[in-house]
Amino acid sequence: MASKVTEEYGSLVFSDSVMRERLPKPTYKELSRVIKEGKALNLAIANEVAHAMKEWALEKGATHYTHWFQPLTGITSEKHDAFMEPTGDGRALETFSGKALIQGEPDASSFPSGGLRATFEARGYTAWDPTSPAFIKDEVLCVPTAFISYTGEALDKKTPLLRSCVALDGQAKRVLKLFGKDIKSVTTTVGPEQEYFLIKEEDYAARPDLIMCGRTLFGCEPVKGQELEEHYFGAIRPTVNEFMKELDDELWKLAVPAKTKHNEVAPCQHELAPIFETSSKAIDHNLVTMEKMKIIASHHGLTCLQHEKPFDYVNGSGKHNNWSISADGKNLLDPSDTPEDNLQFLVFLSSVIAAVDDYQDLMRASVASAGNDHRLGANEAPPAIVSIFLGDDLAAVVDALINDKPYSSHPREKMDLGVPQLADLTKDSTDRNRTSPFAFTGNKFEFRMCGSQQNLSDPNMVLNTAVAEQLDRFATDMADVAECDFIVKALEWVKATLTAHQRIIFNGNGYSDEWPAEAEKRGLLNMRTAPDALPCLIDKKNLDLFEKYHVASPDEMHARYVSKAEQYAKLLNIEANTMVYMTKHMYLPALFDYSGDIATTVATKAELGIAAKAEKALVQTLTDAIDKITDLVADLEQKNAAAQSLDDPTEQDNAYRDSVIPAMDALRVSVDEMEKVCGHDYWPVPSYNRILFYV
Numbered sequence: 001m002a003s004k005v006t007e008e009y010g011s012l013v014f015s016d017s018v019m020r021e022r023l024p025k026p027t028y029k030e031l032s033r034v035i036k037e038g039k040a041l042n043l044a045i046a047n048e049v050a051h052a053m054k055e056w057a058l059e060k061g062a063t064h065y066t067h068w069f070q071p072l073t074g075i076t077s078e079k080h081d082a083f084m085e086p087t088g089d090g091r092a093l094e095t096f097s098g099k100a101l102i103q104g105e106p107d108a109s110s111f112p113s114g115g116l117r118a119t120f121e122a123r124g125y126t127a128w129d130p131t132s133p134a135f136i137k138d139e140v141l142c143v144p145t146a147f148i149s150y151t152g153e154a155l156d157k158k159t160p161l162l163r164s165c166v167a168l169d170g171q172a173k174r175v176l177k178l179f180g181k182d183i184k185s186v187t188t189t190v191g192p193e194q195e196y197f198l199i200k201e202e203d204y205a206a207r208p209d210l211i212m213c214g215r216t217l218f219g220c221e222p223v224k225g226q227e228l229e230e231h232y233f234g235a236i237r238p239t240v241n242e243f244m245k246e247l248d249d250e251l252w253k254l255a256v257p258a259k260t261k262h263n264e265v266a267p268c269q270h271e272l273a274p275i276f277e278t279s280s281k282a283i284d285h286n287l288v289t290m291e292k293m294k295i296i297a298s299h300h301g302l303t304c305l306q307h308e309k310p311f312d313y314v315n316g317s318g319k320h321n322n323w324s325i326s327a328d329g330k331n332l333l334d335p336s337d338t339p340e341d342n343l344q345f346l347v348f349l350s351s352v353i354a355a356v357d358d359y360q361d362l363m364r365a366s367v368a369s370a371g372n373d374h375r376l377g378a379n380e381a382p383p384a385i386v387s388i389f390l391g392d393d394l395a396a397v398v399d400a401l402i403n404d405k406p407y408s409s410h411p412r413e414k415m416d417l418g419v420p421q422l423a424d425l426t427k428d429s430t431d432r433n434r435t436s437p438f439a440f441t442g443n444k445f446e447f448r449m450c451g452s453q454q455n456l457s458d459p460n461m462v463l464n465t466a467v468a469e470q471l472d473r474f475a476t477d478m479a480d481v482a483e484c485d486f487i488v489k490a491l492e493w494v495k496a497t498l499t500a501h502q503r504i505i506f507n508g509n510g511y512s513d514e515w516p517a518e519a520e521k522r523g524l525l526n527m528r529t530a531p532d533a534l535p536c537l538i539d540k541k542n543l544d545l546f547e548k549y550h551v552a553s554p555d556e557m558h559a560r561y562v563s564k565a566e567q568y569a570k571l572l573n574i575e576a577n578t579m580v581y582m583t584k585h586m587y588l589p590a591l592f593d594y595s596g597d598i599a600t601t602v603a604t605k606a607e608l609g610i611a612a613k614a615e616k617a618l619v620q621t622l623t624d625a626i627d628k629i630t631d632l633v634a635d636l637e638q639k640n641a642a643a644q645s646l647d648d649p650t651e652q653d654n655a656y657r658d659s660v661i662p663a664m665d666a667l668r669v670s671v672d673e674m675e676k677v678c679g680h681d682y683w684p685v686p687s688y689n690r691i692l693f694y695v
């Protein structure tokens with residue numbers, strides 16, 4: 001009997017097997033070449049595919065189709081069109097043409113463009129990305145697309161990512177050719193581990209900060225935090241388990257290979273890890289996953305928080321971007337048993353090391369956001385300094401190469417567990433280092449700085465392009481080398497590259513106090529905040545990189561910078577406004593009530609001749625705090641207004657970082673102090689204690 005999984009997996013996806021079954025053979029062959037080898041698409045093929053797609057979608061109950069895309073907001077957008085087409089005689093047919101499949105024209109004027117597209121020429125169009133399969137979501141056929149302006153500039157996250165994949169494919173093939181390999185296609189693979197929180201819907205609904213900003217802007221320390229380490233990998237509570245089961249079912253229908261689920265470190269925090277896929281598909285799937293998490297949580301009376309820092313005092317959420325390069329399906333970052341002999345592996349490894357060192361700034365900027373600023377460098381996530389962890393084995397290989405030392409490989413140790421019933425385990429050649437931002441984990445790198453709510457296209461676009469540049473350098477340097485000298489010259493290249501970039505390799509503890517000082521000595525960058533990091537998106541060297549590999553033009557990069565800088569200021573403006581609102585309309589009135597009631601008690605007791613010393617002191621404390629909080633709110637309002645009045649996005653971000661955020665912090669401290677003083681029944685929002693532990 002077929003299991004539920006085998007029956008339902010991918011049932012809502014217009015997958016390769018569906019295409020093979022439903023398309024005429026020559027059409028299927030042609031489309032496969034478009035998908036697998038990047039060949040251009042023609043309208044005749046598109047018409048046949050569109051027809052088959054429509055028939056399939058109708059059978060599955062779909063009524064509409066949409067071009068599904070990823071504007072610069074990072075989330076996904078869709079506008080639904082019915083297949084229905086009136087015939088003119090009072091009846092209607094269902095149609096979906098090749099043209100409608102290939103190209104769509106959403107009204108682009110309301111999406112952020114970073115100034116690329118003035119509203120008077122608001123036309124943008126969406127173009128089918130055949131490398132990511134169409135799927136059905138809520139009776140709508142979703143066609144993954146790229147979103148570009150009328151003049152051909154990327155208005156989305158996907159287009160530059162796809163271009164960076166093309167750049168890497170081209171350069172990697174040149175390198176592999178030198179190793180005697182004719183490869184059809186080189187792709188990058190991504191496995192994103194998604195962290196998130198689940199809290200009760202009623203608690204969420206009672207907190208304007210969670211509703212408006214996705215994170216708590218106030219809240220005193222809970223009496224208990226994560227110090228007992230009981231939540232990580234702990235038994236999953238039943239409501240959450242029901243949520244996870246439904247999520248898996250829905251994701252599997254969409255062929256999202258959701259594999260692992262567990263509790264994370266913070267109370268109410270969880271993680272989902274899928275099996276890796278080619279990068280564009282993996283990122284599409286991650287976005288669908290995030291959307292489904294939010295919807296499905298509501299079926300269970302829960303709300304899914306995907307912000308990087310929903311709560312102070314406990315860990316925030318990240319999204320680890322596991323990344324590798326694959327040549328016709330073979331992992332190029334797999335060192336095999338004797339890494340020291342594996343020249344091709346070393347060329348790719350040293351290219352990645354050099355790329356990350358040369359573009360530390362871009363790597364940091366690619367994960368920079370107001371939300372992620374609360375995580376990076378906060379001893380729960382990697383520091384804001386980019387460095388690479390290689391693990392003992394590889395570090396020894398690199399050391400031997402740089403210093404011309406013999407490398408003594410120790411065959412993988414077996415761990416004797418001392419219990420005959422338990423099988424001997426082979427010790428993983430890389431130990432786990434949770435503090436490194438960019439860690440080699442056996443046969444892939446794990447970029448750990450990414451934020452939980454971010455679209456992973458940005459970091460992958462940077463990584464792919466920077467690595468493409470190094471591979472280009474290798475292929476170019478080796479172009480005139482005689483075949484008999486190749487091994488020697490290639491090894492020399494590896495040695496020179498590793499020597500030039502060894503400063504980026506750090507196998508120690510990234511949370512230690514010594515590391516920032518040591519990193520500074522090494523000349524590594526430490527950009528603590530998003531406003532520090534974002535402007536490097538438009539540094540000349542970085543504009544040159546993206547232009548050279550046709551990934552993004554200087555105009556496109558400027559637009560991306562402006563859009564991210566604006567996003568930062570907009571988010572902080574919303575946070576500041578929310579704080580002002582909550583203070584004026586919720587916290588101060590609560591303090592008025594509480595202090596008023598106690599003052600009445602004091603007066604009543606005084607009539608009876610009772611001193612009521614403690615109550616009197618409390619009224620004084622509350623009244624002083626009311627005055628202080630009133631001043632702090634006024635100060636925040638004034639500083640936010642000043643920041644809002646600035647036109648230049650860089651200046652505006654700096655004003656938020658240097659003036660508004662400190663005012664927000666000061667207000668929070670004073671309000672949180674009063675949460676500890678104020679009567680429970682008077683406090684207008686659920687506390688951290690309640691949200692995180694009364695589950």
Ligand code: ADP
Binds near residue numbers: 277323325331441
């Ligand atoms: P952890 O980091 O929690 O120890 P794992 O080592 O199991 O987790 O893997 C984490 C993620 O790495 C998974 O999503 C997995 O699919 C992904 N992964 C494994 N191999 C590759 C690869 N070659 N390319 C990209 N991602 C990969």
Ligand code: MG
Binds near residue numbers: 320446
């Ligand atoms: Mg991980």
